[in-house]
Amino acid sequence: MLRTILLPALAVAGVIVSVAMVVIGYPEANGVQTVLLELSSLPLSFAVAVGIVILDRRAVRPLGRRTRRVLLTGLGFIALGLLMMMWAYLPGPRELVHVGQLLVWIGLFAGLLVTIRRLPRRRFTSYHVVERDTGDEGAEDPADSGQTPSL
Incomplete structure (x- = not known):
């Protein structure tokens, strides 16, 4: 039960913290x-x-060989992006922060694609409209034509 509450709470907290960081940092009046x-x-x-x-x-x-390879590549992108961001704030040029963030998002996109591929398939039901024969003009319509459809 704790996992069913904890994980969505962490996701919502991440979004709230991100929005708060944008709101606080928007004026860009100082370095912080x-x-x-x-x-x-x-x-x-x-x-x-x-x-x-x-x-x-x-x-x-189950995870296959290609799936594991894509996940490891995605994790590599994420790790490289985080390292680039750390390096950009320590000795490197600050412009690498954005490249590092792009690499993190590419790695997350790879993980999302693999996860979506592993989800169970939905069964699709197709409905067909059956046209009435023109030869059955005397036959009664199965739908009651006296009623109006409700919305």
Whole structure:
């Protein structure tokens, strides 16, 4: 029961923290606000990662060789993006923060695609309209034509 409440709460908290970072950092009047605005994508990335974990718990298809390869590549992109962001704030150029965030989002997108592929398939029901024969003009219409359809 704790997992069913904890994971969605973490996802919502990530979104709230991300929005708060944007609101606080928007004026960009000082260095702290600039950093908050630059890093506001990280809590949102965390929320998406938690959402992927929630979806993965519903997956029924097993992990195959290609699936593992895509997941490891996605994790590599995420790790490389986080390292680039750390390096950008320590000795490197600050412009690499945005490239690092892009790499994190690419890795999350790969994880999302794999997770969606592993979810159970829905069964589709198709409905067909059967046309009346023109030869049965004397036959009674099965629908009551005296009633108006309700919306």
